[in-house]
Ligand code: SF4
């Protein structure tokens with residue numbers, strides 16, 4: 294019996310090449326995105342990105358507007374945070390975020406008017422510097438889940454930039470259930486192309502790939518059509534069709550698929566001349582440049598056996614998970630497992646009273662039958678986890694090293710190279726919690742300072 298990192302995807306057989314043939318379960322592909330009404334309050338965390346958290350720039354009792362900056366930081370690796378609603382700041386508190394961290398959170402009582410910040414206007418962009426400033430002002434971070442500030446990614450050092458020749462737009466969406474990115478393609482394809490051209494010009498790259506798994510034929514057709522009609526940009530943008538084998542969307546895997554280049558352990562995509570951006574991120578950037586409205590809403594897939602009406606929903610950032618689920622008809626039955634993100638890489642939530650963050654792309658709720666936790670048994674040394682690992686790691690060794698807090702072994706077996714894709718746990722017939730152990734191992738190594 295195979296299970297994934299969250300333990301409930303069922304029996305899928307033997308893996309014959311790296312990665313895993315996870316079931317797609319893309320039930321909501323044809324569900325057009327619907328807008329969720331603004332809830333009574335939103336809780337907007339000050340740490341929704343990799344890097345320095347923001348500091349609130351508003352006070353309790355202050356009126357705020359949609360798109361207004363409410364948190365910012367003077368650190369380079371950070372991104373401003375904006376209000377997704379109009380209303381009054383009710384409280385500034387510390388709250389547990391879905392990623393397990395505690396963050397200062399601005400709780401806003403909404404007024405239901407959704408008055409837009411009167412100062413918002415499209416940015417004036419005359420040169421490279423203006424564009425980088427605009428990207429920062431948009432509050433954009435990697436929307437595929439990573440949350441890395443986009444203005445930092447798009448502003449490499451002159452030496453690094455000189456070596457970059459390829460932009461890859463990650464539209465693989467290889468996690469089961471999630472269809473938020475495919476809806477972005479179907480509903481906003483021209484925003485995507487506009488964003489691709491802007492970023493290609495910014496980075497001065499001549500090759501751009503929009504990489505999509507072959508289980509999304511409509512999305513492939515749409516992007517191929519648009520790319521072929523654009524005479525102005527020639528054939529700089531190509532659609533790369535990927536096999537539907539998890540984890541095609543992992544950065545190192547997608548780079549290999551599109552360019553044949555291998556990112557060595559400890560190195561970054563830019564070191565092999567590539568920048569990878571999520572498809573929703575480029576589209577959001579294009580919309581910001583047109584309208585001046587920063588990142589204040591997020592499209593999510595809400596699905597799973599415990600959800601009454603699975604949907605793709607555009608939600609105000611800071612809405613609570615329970616409000617989003619309520620908008621989807623509520624729970625069909627008591628959820629035994631609630632996930633923030635997909636079943637392979639998502640985080641299990643202890644409660645639905647947590648806010649939606651910028652990089653979230655799904656909420657999944659499963660009933661007891663589907664979520665039954667698989668009991669761990671002893672490793673039978675079958676080697677499936679080793680065969681499945683796309684990074685050629687040895688998950689069993691890493692698990693052991695982690696359990697014994699063996700820093701030297703964690704280093705020797707390259708724990709930091711693990712991209713936490715969950716393939717090893719997925720294929721393990723003994724239901725070993727390999728990824729969880731590896732995550733702990735990474736923390737052990739980081740804390741050791743070695
Ligand atoms: S060891 Fe890491 S990279 Fe390899 S399969 Fe497991 S989670 Fe994925």
Ligand code: SF4
Nearest residue numbers: 672673675676678721
């Ligand atoms: S942990 Fe052991 S039982 Fe599980 S896949 Fe790896 S070798 Fe097989």
